[in-house]
Amino acid sequence: MRVAIVGAGNCASSLVQGRYYYEDAKKDDFVPGLMHVELGGYHVRDIEFVAAFDIxxxxVGKDLSEAIFEKPNNTYKFQKVANMGVPVERG
Structure with a gap:
């Protein structure tokens, strides 16, 4: 599932981190913050971030994996996110 992020703020940070944190979760695992690991035949690991925008x-200009931890974001860092090859564009 290809996903574009509009606003690389705290919610986006949690979403991106969570995608990688739970990528190996089993279908029936309990995962805090998610109602279902799999929904409509898609597993959380099927999420692919393909674009990101912020003002x-x-x-702007940083990889999404870096931008989600930039101030003024203050979301707790619970998952290391490798470079994604997704530059944050001005928008």
Whole structure:
């Protein structure tokens, strides 16, 4: 499932981190923050982030994996996110 992020803020940070944190979860696992690991035949690991947009000068031009941890974001960092090859564009 291809996903574009509009606004690389705290919610986006949790979504991106969660995608990688739960990628190996089994279908019937209990995972805090998710109602279902699999929904409509899609597993959380099927999410592919393909584009990202933000207006913050500290985030624009950076890879999404870096931008989600830039200030003013203050979401708890619970998962390391490798470079995704998804630059944050101004938008």
């Amino acid at each position: 913050d000068k500290n985030k």
